[in-house]
Amino acid sequence: MMVNPPKVLVIDDEEIARVACRRVLSREGIEVTLAPSGREGLEILARDPHDLVLVDLKMPEMDGVEVARRIHELDPSIVIVIITGYATVESAVAAMKQGAYDYLPKPFTPDELLIVVRRGLEKRRLDLESRALREEKAAIERNFVTMVTHQLRSPLSAILQYFDVLLEGIGGELTEVQREMLERARERLQGLLELINDWLDMSRIQEGDIVRRLRPVDLAACVDEALKGLEWAAREKDVAIQVQLPEDLPKILADPGSFREVLSNLISNAVKYNREKGVVVVRAEACPGGVSIQVTDTGFGIAETELPFIFDQFYRGKDSRVRSLEGTGLGLAIAQKIVRAHGGCLRVRSELGRGSTFEVIVSAAGGDNVTNGTR
Ligand SMILES: Nc1ncnc2c1ncn2[C@@H]1O[C@H](COP(=O)(O)OP(=O)(O)O)[C@@H](O)[C@H]1O
Numbered sequence: 001m002m003v004n005p006p007k008v009l010v011i012d013d014e015e016i017a018r019v020a021c022r023r024v025l026s027r028e029g030i031e032v033t034l035a036p037s038g039r040e041g042l043e044i045l046a047r048d049p050h051d052l053v054l055v056d057l058k059m060p061e062m063d064g065v066e067v068a069r070r071i072h073e074l075d076p077s078i079v080i081v082i083i084t085g086y087a088t089v090e091s092a093v094a095a096m097k098q099g100a101y102d103y104l105p106k107p108f109t110p111d112e113l114l115i116v117v118r119r120g121l122e123k124r125r126l127d128l129e130s131r132a133l134r135e136e137k138a139a140i141e142r143n144f145v146t147m148v149t150h151q152l153r154s155p156l157s158a159i160l161q162y163f164d165v166l167l168e169g170i171g172g173e174l175t176e177v178q179r180e181m182l183e184r185a186r187e188r189l190q191g192l193l194e195l196i197n198d199w200l201d202m203s204r205i206q207e208g209d210i211v212r213r214l215r216p217v218d219l220a221a222c223v224d225e226a227l228k229g230l231e232w233a234a235r236e237k238d239v240a241i242q243v244q245l246p247e248d249l250p251k252i253l254a255d256p257g258s259f260r261e262v263l264s265n266l267i268s269n270a271v272k273y274n275r276e277k278g279v280v281v282v283r284a285e286a287c288p289g290g291v292s293i294q295v296t297d298t299g300f301g302i303a304e305t306e307l308p309f310i311f312d313q314f315y316r317g318k319d320s321r322v323r324s325l326e327g328t329g330l331g332l333a334i335a336q337k338i339v340r341a342h343g344g345c346l347r348v349r350s351e352l353g354r355g356s357t358f359e360v361i362v363s364a365a366g367g368d369n370v371t372n373g374t375r
């Protein structure tokens with residue numbers, strides 16, 4: 001908020017005028033600094049920020065228009081009032097164009113000075129207040145998703161555990177109907193938790209954090225990590241996951257935590273949108289400047305018309321088979337965001353009814369960087 005008391009700098013080459021201003025303004029509880037030239041005024045502002053500056057238009061060394069321009073270069077939020085003689089209203093207009101807020105024609109009475117300065121300080125107060133509000137709003141927006149999702153996650157996880165316990169029959173035998181209802185409720189809850197986790201991921205991914213954590217990563221280990229937690233879904237659908245990585249594959253330059261997330265999102269889609277007894281192959285090869293990783297499935301494929309949208313947040317395929325499966329539509333958006341933060345690219349080829357291949361290209365550790373020419 002505004003420094004209390006308000007600080008006003010008076011830049012005028014005439015001493016009598018400077019001193020008169022100070023007398024009037026300090027009576028109002030305003031802290032007043034005086035400078036005899038634009039250069040000295042700018043020096044003062046550089047080390048000691050003020051709320052408002054009164055600048056005389058006609059000064060020998062540097063005129064008021066130039067001073068106003070430089071003050072705003074230094075700090076665009078300072079309110080500038082130009083003091084001008086009758087003859088120079090045109091130059092006052094020029095000064096206003098340089099961002100001066102108001103002007104005061106000479107000679108002026110103490111009251112006139114006070115009115116203009118009070119108005120300028122009021123503007124300053126409102127500017128600062130709205131800036132603070134804007135910043136506060138931005139901070140709330142930034143943290144909102146994280147806050148809400150965190151708050152939701154723990155009670156929902158607790159509820160899920162109660163369901164598990166009940167389904168295990170620990171609370172007593174369940175009738176067939178009860179069991180079915182509980183299972184359905186449990187499934188919905190699981191879906192909700194997935195959504196929350198995806199939201200959290202989406203809001204947490206910060207490019208700067210990923211760049212800071214980049215280091216040489218062994219892709220095979222990263223794939224292994226990604227496969228944990230997907231085995232159950234693959235077995236359920238009788239989908240075989242084959243990993244084919246060459247022995248001499250260079251290490252990739254990646255943030256291991258988030259890159260594993262990319263792989264697990266791609267592989268889980270490849271399993272989920274596959275046919276029964278389908279196959280998922282994870283391949284990789286060195287390519288100029290980097291490593292290309294491909295996840296190929298024998299699943300539904302994606303219609304040409306849908307391809308431009310699948311990386312959008314919350315987009316889910318229109319296919320009824322896709323719709324019958326739980327999902328948040330965030331998996332690919334998250335993967336895309338992470339890959340881009342790596343300076344890499346993510347793209348897809350697909351044929352309806354035959355399957356899809358998602359390809360990630362990232363830099364190899366120690367190699368050239370991938371230039372994002374593609375997609
Ligand atoms: N391997 C795949 N095969 C077929 N369709 C896919 C595949 N991966 C993604 N899709 C399509 O892209 C959409 C968005 O995927 P994603 O962002 O992971 O969200 P979700 O899986 O939650 O629907 C999916 O709804 C689906 O239509």
Ligand SMILES: [Mg+2]
Nearest residue numbers: 269327331332
């Ligand atoms: Mg998905």
